[in-house]
Amino acid sequence: AQSVSQHNHHVILSEAASLELGCNYSYGGTVNLFWYVQYPGQHLQLLLKYFSGDPLVKGIKGFEAEFIKSKFSFNLRKPSVQWSDTAEYFCAVNGGSQGNLIFGKGTKLSVKP
């Protein structure tokens, strides 16, 4: 069965700090990988996705993620966070015959102004 692990439950950073949120998945076949973000009081929004091709994908608001197949990882990065990045971030995967997404538990990011 597929599973997704997000290593950090809560990350607290100051503005302009660099961000890296870890995500590992377990599945041996071809997968699609996603990062979703949920800002306070808002619904889930797609941040970026990887289906195939260049393993370094760029999303909205300066975020990027790198798919490393050998490590089963899809870590999210941003070189300089802003207060407005305060949100909860979810890594998700689907693959094989499964259309539904398997989500990680989420990482809450708090950015101090």
Added chain:
Amino acid sequence: GAGVSQSPSNKVTEKGKDVELRCDPISGHTALYWYRQSLGQGLEFLIYFQGNSAPDKSGLPSDRFSAERTGGSVSTLTIQRTQQEDSAVYLCASSVSEWDRDTDTQYFGPGTRLTVL
């Protein structure tokens, strides 16, 4: 264009009552998914529909939960004899088609917050 919409946005009910939650997917999207988001459990898959195929119900936690999708569009999630542990935010998502991997990004609605007293 319009996104996924869900109603009601909030629902408070008493233990033992039945509730119905509605989802309107993005027009033209053939795949529809239900998830729930609760403290401690994160986001859990419940059920999904793809076109006219039989739905995948593998995520439904008990037989008190059921869902239908009429005319390939609107979907209703029904919870019978609600329990306090059913309290959660129920999310609906849709995608163009799960079979087209280049376009099967799921777009989420705002959710229905269900509180069972």
